Amino acid sequence: MQFKIEKIIIDDRVVEDALTLQVSSRLPDADVKIIHHKELAQELESITLTEGKRILLITRRSGELVKPCPATNPPYLCCRYTVINQAWQCPMDCTYCVLQGYLGKSVMTVFSDTDVIHSQIIALLESEPRRFFRFGTGELADSLALDPLTDQAAQWINFFYNRPNTLIELKTKSDNIDGALKAAPSNAVLAWSVNPKQLIDKEELHAASLEARLVAAKRAQEAGFMLAFHFDPMVLFPGWEQAYRNVVQQIFSTVDSKRIIWISLGAFRFPPSFDDVIRQRFPGSGILNAEMIRGLDGKMRYIRPLREKLFKTVVDEIRKYDKNLFLYFCMEAPWMWDRILGWTPDNNGHLDYHFALSVKKRFPQIDMSTPDIADYFD
Numbered sequence: 001m002q003f004k005i006e007k008i009i010i011d012d013r014v015v016e017d018a019l020t021l022q023v024s025s026r027l028p029d030a031d032v033k034i035i036h037h038k039e040l041a042q043e044l045e046s047i048t049l050t051e052g053k054r055i056l057l058i059t060r061r062s063g064e065l066v067k068p069c070p071a072t073n074p075p076y077l078c079c080r081y082t083v084i085n086q087a088w089q090c091p092m093d094c095t096y097c098v099l100q101g102y103l104g105k106s107v108m109t110v111f112s113d114t115d116v117i118h119s120q121i122i123a124l125l126e127s128e129p130r131r132f133f134r135f136g137t138g139e140l141a142d143s144l145a146l147d148p149l150t151d152q153a154a155q156w157i158n159f160f161y162n163r164p165n166t167l168i169e170l171k172t173k174s175d176n177i178d179g180a181l182k183a184a185p186s187n188a189v190l191a192w193s194v195n196p197k198q199l200i201d202k203e204e205l206h207a208a209s210l211e212a213r214l215v216a217a218k219r220a221q222e223a224g225f226m227l228a229f230h231f232d233p234m235v236l237f238p239g240w241e242q243a244y245r246n247v248v249q250q251i252f253s254t255v256d257s258k259r260i261i262w263i264s265l266g267a268f269r270f271p272p273s274f275d276d277v278i279r280q281r282f283p284g285s286g287i288l289n290a291e292m293i294r295g296l297d298g299k300m301r302y303i304r305p306l307r308e309k310l311f312k313t314v315v316d317e318i319r320k321y322d323k324n325l326f327l328y329f330c331m332e333a334p335w336m337w338d339r340i341l342g343w344t345p346d347n348n349g350h351l352d353y354h355f356a357l358s359v360k361k362r363f364p365q366i367d368m369s370t371p372d373i374a375d376y377f378d
């Protein structure tokens with residue numbers, strides 16, 4: 001791991017849980033503090049984000065841990081991904097990370113109530129038995145950053161193994177795949193967020209290099225996993241065009257595109273209040289040095305022609321290698337789909353349906369129902 005966990009805070013209700021015992025045994029030098037669960041909020045309230053990235057809280061959470069991706073408001077389209085929130089926060093420190101302002105929680109947290117999460121997933125699958133569900137653990141945390149401590153990746157892969165009408169995507173900026181590779185891969189996608197080296201060096205602290213991510217992707221592919229890549233957030237900087245083309249070239253010269261299930265693209269965007277957080281925590285960051293506007297969902301975005309240019313550059317490059325690969329935008333307007341990808345989903349359900357069609361065609365070995373648009377209405 002490229003970072004150090006110095007302290008473990010343990011909720012008194014989970015002291016004997018398997019996850020707690022395992023994490024503690026793998027961090028023999030960390031300070032350990034057991035706190036009565038009713039006093040946790042008080043214990044955590046003065047911990048800053050920077051301090052919180054060296055502290056791991058193990059606790060239990062009641063309520064929904066499996067839910068639709070929060071998405072954004074229309075007209076921007078979203079893909080109806082389902083997120084599994086078994087962890088919050090991340091030991092890496094990207095200047096643009098939305099978790100800095102989104103969660104209101106500063107300490108890395110893992111929940112040990114895996115059984116509850118499993119039941120929530122099964123209930124959801126049973127509620128719409130013909131829909132193909134895509135689950136991911138990388139929304140409020142990096143899916144693999146803490147895996148050398150938690151071994152959660154293999155557990156998730158095993159849980160989804162040969163389960164019909166679903167898959168799990170584990171998304172990361174690390175190269176911690178040794179745990180995942182111990183599991184049999186049938187319904188699992190290992191996914192990497194990618195950016196040019198210049199941006200990783202400056203804006204993605206403690207993350208793995210692009211080369212290390214791609215070496216890990218190649219190993220995952222050789223072990224039989226499906227792969228995905230996420231150009232998100234794409235950021236403008238001097239020389240970005242060639243730099244992003246280079247990333248595409250590196251991906252396709254390292255892995256076999258037939259094993260890539262999808263690639264997403266999303267331009268840098270953030271809630272307006274968030275820019276104070278970035279300026280305060282990362283005064284040397286250049287990420288805010290661009291002309292931005294307030295989008296129709298209230299988030300700050302690059303102006304339309306710049307977003308269009310960003311996307312077109314990367315999509316054109318990808319299409320040189322694979323004309324059929326499923327590409328999608330995260331939180332973009334219908335007209336952007338039309339101009340850059342040549343089609344526009346009617347709505348989020350329609351996009352979800354197209355994901356299913358694409359998976360069925362590209363990976364026919366996955367056990368899934370033949371997609372029917374009637375099963376994909378919101």
Ligand code: SF4
Nearest residue numbers: 090092093094097142
């Ligand atoms: S790797 Fe992802 S979750 Fe971690 S700091 Fe960076 S953007 Fe945030």
